[in-house]
Amino acid sequence: MKRYSLFAIAREAARYHQGWEKAWASPEPKKKYDVVIVGAGGHGLATAFYLGKNFGITNVAIVEKGWLGGGNTGRNTTIIRSNYLQDPSAAIYEKARSLYETMSQDLNYNVMFSPRGVMMLAQTEAEIRGYKRTAQANAYQGVATEFIGPERVKELCPIIRIDGPRYPVLGALWQERGGTARHDAVAWGYARACSDMGMDIIQQCEVTGVTREGGKVTGVETTKGHIGCNKLASVVAGNSGHMANMAGFQLPMESVALQALVSEPIKPCMDVVVMANTVHGYMSQSDKGEMVIGGGTDAFNNYTQRGSFHHIEETVRALIETFPMVSRLKMLRQWGGIVDVTGDRSPIISKTPVGNMFINGGWGTGGFKSIPGSGWAMAELVAKGEPGPLAAEFGLDRFTQGRFIDESVAAGVAH
Amino acid sequence: MLTLECPCCGVRGEETEFHGGGEAHLKRFGPGSSDAEFETYLFTRENPKGVNFERWRHANGCGKWFHAARCTMTLEVFATYSAQTYEPPADVIAAIKAKRPEWEMPA
Numbered sequence: 001m002k003r004y005s006l007f008a009i010a011r012e013a014a015r016y017h018q019g020w021e022k023a024w025a026s027p028e029p030k031k032k033y034d035v036v037i038v039g040a041g042g043h044g045l046a047t048a049f050y051l052g053k054n055f056g057i058t059n060v061a062i063v064e065k066g067w068l069g070g071g072n073t074g075r076n077t078t079i080i081r082s083n084y085l086q087d088p089s090a091a092i093y094e095k096a097r098s099l100y101e102t103m104s105q106d107l108n109y110n111v112m113f114s115p116r117g118v119m120m121l122a123q124t125e126a127e128i129r130g131y132k133r134t135a136q137a138n139a140y141q142g143v144a145t146e147f148i149g150p151e152r153v154k155e156l157c158p159i160i161r162i163d164g165p166r167y168p169v170l171g172a173l174w175q176e177r178g179g180t181a182r183h184d185a186v187a188w189g190y191a192r193a194c195s196d197m198g199m200d201i202i203q204q205c206e207v208t209g210v211t212r213e214g215g216k217v218t219g220v221e222t223t224k225g226h227i228g229c230n231k232l233a234s235v236v237a238g239n240s241g242h243m244a245n246m247a248g249f250q251l252p253m254e255s256v257a258l259q260a261l262v263s264e265p266i267k268p269c270m271d272v273v274v275m276a277n278t279v280h281g282y283m284s285q286s287d288k289g290e291m292v293i294g295g296g297t298d299a300f301n302n303y304t305q306r307g308s309f310h311h312i313e314e315t316v317r318a319l320i321e322t323f324p325m326v327s328r329l330k331m332l333r334q335w336g337g338i339v340d341v342t343g344d345r346s347p348i349i350s351k352t353p354v355g356n357m358f359i360n361g362g363w364g365t366g367g368f369k370s371i372p373g374s375g376w377a378m379a380e381l382v383a384k385g386e387p388g389p390l391a392a393e394f395g396l397d398r399f400t401q402g403r404f405i406d407e408s409v410a411a412g413v414a415h
Numbered sequence: 416m417l418t419l420e421c422p423c424c425g426v427r428g429e430e431t432e433f434h435g436g437g438e439a440h441l442k443r444f445g446p447g448s449s450d451a452e453f454e455t456y457l458f459t460r461e462n463p464k465g466v467n468f469e470r471w472r473h474a475n476g477c478g479k480w481f482h483a484a485r486c487t488m489t490l491e492v493f494a495t496y497s498a499q500t501y502e503p504p505a506d507v508i509a510a511i512k513a514k515r516p517e518w519e520m521p522a
Contacts, residue, residue, distance in 0.1 A: 241462035252458030300435040303488045343458040400454045
């Protein structure tokens with residue numbers, strides 16, 4: 001793989017850009033691999049990358065039913081933060097956030113990480129107390145956050161109306177080192193690095209069955225034939241339940257559609273990410289100038305990747321009070337992704353009832369920000385067969401033991 | 416947009432008129448059950464890609480609970496039926512089979 005650099009751009013400019021090679025190969029599947037990862041989204045590719053980088057396992061295939069990064073990795077609002085209340089969550093999300101800081105250098109691929117700062121607005125007394133508690137917890141966890149007053153909110157984001165009639169802004173939880181990154185670039189960067197290590201990324205290859213022998217996984221049936229493996233990692237977000245059903249077990253999760261939308265592009269007006277959980281709306285401005293807006297989840301199981309229309313109205317209505325300028329914007333595009341939501345709104349990185357099959361899912365509405373940390377923890381689980389410190393608390397057994405990582409209270413809806 | 420017909424009052428409405436209540440026909444476990452049974456009752460869900468049985472409440476209507484059989488991939492509603500039953504009635508299963516011949520009732 002040729003390195004991307006200033007010199008490479010100059011070299012290619014001098015020869016009409018004829019020398020750029022494909023970022024990743026598209027091989028046919030081999031008969032057998034050490035590890036097969038189902039799902040070539042951010043989490044799956046990150047798992048593959050850290051398997052190779054941290055554990056030297058490179059006889060790996062990543063199979064994907066659609067196209068690379070075309071699931072939730074390509075359907076989110078690209079927010080990166082780690083201001084969680086519970087220790088296990090803060091640990092893995094902070095690991096992810098710190099890996100994002102050096103990702104462009106690590107992958108030799110510009111993922112456009114922009115630590116522009118994330119603020120979560122407190123618009124009720126209860127939220128003030130909640131966020132002050134989170135800020136205190138974060139201080140113990142070593143995550144840099146602070147609770148700021150309304151004047152500072154207005155200073156950081158002048159387009160916010162802080163004295164709205166129903167929900168005035170009373171303060172905010174501010175994480176200065178949170179931000180956004182280019183979602184496609186994260187998937188593409190990992191894919192390029194994985195392909196360079198000799199791993200096979202097989203797109204347009206849907207898994208239709210999990211073959212087992214004596215309680216252990218032996219491979220997967222796919223639309224491109226049987227692919228054998230010693231270890232199987234399911235990293236398929238919304239389809240986790242479907243994968244589990246194919247392998248003969250069930251999961252404590254349900255799949256729902258989560259929506260997002262963008263406005264027409266406008267001049268730069270907002271250089272932070274703002275989340276308003278009480279009214280349920282969050283917004284940032286992309287590099288193209290579009291206002292990127294996160295919407296709500298449907299209240300019923302859904303695999304359609306669309307989402308219900310009335311949520312768009314509810315989201316925009318909620319934003320107009322806090323951001324009056326939104327009322328004059330035209331909305332450009334809307335899309336939906338299928339997220340797998342667990343009973344305690346925290347992810348599952350775990351062994352399964354099937355031997356040598358591992359699952360990474362249940363990230364719900366907070367998957368993108370966790371990609372590198374999730375891949376790091378999952379790679380350790382797959383390589384060693386036992387979870388490391390980051391993944392230990394996220395096992396499936398926590399639901400039997402009542403040992404929940406209850407973030408539905410801590411993070412509200414905008415997880 | 417999902418549209419449902421309430422079997423209690425017969426009114427057909429869009430989803431904003433209803434409130435989803437999750438998976439239907441859960442077997443309840445309480446005191447004396449094993450940890451695994453209790454976990455299954457509280458958290459483990461069928462979450463099928465296809466035919467799903469679920470509970471709904473006609474929140475902005477007659478206020479009554481009912482059951483629905485719906486496809487999670489197309490949002491097609493096969494039938495809605497009474498909440499006073501432990502399992503889908505035969506006519507509901509027949510209505511599903513008419514449209515999804517390959518579908519089998521999960522064990």
